[in-house]
Amino acid sequence: MTESVKFTLPEDRIPKAWYNIAADLPAPLPPVLHPGTGAPIGPDDLAPLFPMALILQEVSTDREIEIPEPVREIYRQWRPAPLFRARRLEKALQTPAKIYYKYEGVSPTGSHKPNTAVAQAFYNKDAGIHRITTETGAGQWGSSLAFAGAIFGIDIDVYMVRVSFEQKPYRKALMEAFGARCVASPSTETASGRAILEKNPNSTGSLGIAISEAVEMAAQRDDTKYALGSVLNHVLLHQTVAGIEAIEQMEMAGDYPDVLVGCTGGGSNFAGLVNPFLGRQLRGGEKVRVVAVEPAACPSLTRGKYAYDFGDTGHLTPLVKMHTLGSTFVPPGFHAGGLRYHGMAPLVSHLHQLGLIEATAYMQKECFAAGVQFARAEGIVPAPEATHAVKGAIEEALRCKAEGKSETILFNLCGHGHFDMQAYTDYHAGKLTDQSYDESELAMALAGLPSVNE
């Protein structure tokens, strides 16, 4: 009998509830503020944008929030997602460490995003909504919401960051295959988009700009709401299916992680894996080291300021306290488009402030090198975002080798790279560069943080 490399749970072990870490935090999250008054906002302030069920999840402190049966029914198409032991990678690294990864690329769109897209589409459908607007960076979120819209019969309008729209035409094709509409952002459809284009007709866009456009469109119509693919508490909540399953799968493996690794853009795949483990620790269970890996070209956790800021460039959203590079910061156009956000989920920022997680940053070329090493050993080509987690996990495994320790490392392989092969083509052709942001632009963006911080 060969040693196990795959740990699969039966269908009835799809979690029945999401895990809400707010119930176990030693200090509560700072409140969300109204941008005009600076006063904490209530659920009603968010009602133009989200159905009430999601708003209540956003502010809930219940530890468990039941997953509706129609959502679990869709989850069953690909969940429980497999957890693998990367034995061939361990061998290639000659490390005494044990490396595991939770693989979320088995979903219909190849990433973790459908975990929340399906839930959000369900609650919108339940509230009688006919159309949802959203933004997307690399397109993983947009195509996932398009998939969920097709399943529940909701029209989906996606504002896609222009640089990705042009680099990744096939994500648009995927959205269209699911029946969604995909528009390059900044667009002329919105006041926010037109304002940007007036200043800079060649703007390559950013998540912050695309969020402004989607929010603006949703706020105008009663039958239309807005959906976000990361950052918010309820989005991170929906992703905890990954961590809940992983705890049970590690038990199957007779093991428990010493180190957890995830890549962070908005923070949702990271929190999805990490929060259920941190919850155990907070309730007196096993301690675990947690490493967030971000791109050195958009380093909100490692170089940003923990401050109140807008979630978007057009300043249409409420103010949230988070690690931010400033809402006007536009990162260079590197390939991990899903990690090109100026802020970090308030919840992940809070965990960092509380000392529960560490953060580190890598350049894109070293991440692609890690991705190729992983592909040749394990047979799966990671998404550019996920190569950051791979790089982080390999670095931990090499540290273990240097220190002669056989620690257990678990990382979230949040998606495959099938729609990102141009990046691999560029990598192999030696065309990939390590672009950095402009220090003076960062300083300016940070100087422009809203006055509530003063």
Next chain:
Amino acid sequence: MTESVKFTLPEDRIPKAWYNIAADLPAPLPPVLHPGTGAPIGPDDLAPLFPMALILQEVSTDREIEIPEPVREIYRQWRPAPLFRARRLEKALQTPAKIYYKYEGVSPTGSHKPNTAVAQAFYNKDAGIHRITTETGAGQWGSSLAFAGAIFGIDIDVYMVRVSFEQKPYRKALMEAFGARCVASPSTETASGRAILEKNPNSTGSLGIAISEAVEMAAQRDDTKYALGSVLNHVLLHQTVAGIEAIEQMEMAGDYPDVLVGCTGGGSNFAGLVNPFLGRQLRGGEKVRVVAVEPAACPSLTRGKYAYDFGDTGHLTPLVKMHTLGSTFVPPGFHAGGLRYHGMAPLVSHLHQLGLIEATAYMQKECFAAGVQFARAEGIVPAPEATHAVKGAIEEALRCKAEGKSETILFNLCGHGHFDMQAYTDYHAGKLTDQSYDESELAMALAGLPSVNE
């Protein structure tokens, strides 16, 4: 409790043996002939191209052939593959039929091809081979052998049909990510390639030409063998893991298919699903109708001649009896590159001659329409090849609706379309055309069949 849509087998139900239908056939396969002498060839004649273990499988009449444990270990990464009930598609079609599909797109390269790639790489490694040459059409086979080569440490050289090489650069990127070398065919590396380019410098290539190139390179070196991704008996044999699992999964569903549907290019995904079911029928078990669906632009089963022919354009291979359009036939450049082969697997051709299977052909636009309908209902975007099976299954379901019958339909969804999104882009832009072959060219190609048929 909601009704089941997914039938998953535990890991220990990965088959321990492949199923060889040769053991149950009412009449044996016609022999393979030497092109020079016209006499049946023996195992030794194939030794320059294949390791002996595979040659013995090619001619075996044993019903079960054991799957080596190292192959099963790799299979465990994605097998057993799921079987789904397409309840949302049934609802969209308002059919009383029950539609099931076996989904092979869960493999690392997104198709059924790794089932045989891993096996072939294993037997080559076992025989001390350092390099394997092969051809690929759409790239599904080439990337799968590249994956298997990375796992077993074998160099892989892939000759990719030029029209696909240009249409699908990301398949090449995937092969490179796995460490393989991918060359556009016809190339200047081989005598066969140079001969074609001399006659037609703009040749878009064909599988027949690419096979000649790969075979020529393999025959020149002792440490190099050749691998084929379809057509041959041992390739079809390796694919039977799909059908063996599906029989057990249909039992889980408390059902049994009245109709089986698969798309046919070389015939391997089709035979992989169908043969284990036909085997039961041949041994006195349940009867099943079997429908092979091929592209109308390359219709070997529905328009070809059942005759001895070469497997390649350069006439380097032995002669096999099969449904063929003639080895010089070059089909138009439609998007289902994996179905652009002038012949059909001898075994599938034989099943057709014996009256055990039916065949039908569809144009590419109606297949893409079926693919989009499937994607919106089931959340999976099918590969262009697989849209033919989807179209065939939908037609059967609509027939059931017209006849008021609630038959059970099972089809093989042999791969996802993540690397074929340009085709969907073209479809949505109204740019897809229904190209047909030239009747006079077909007549000429058929007139040129080797003289052994006379």
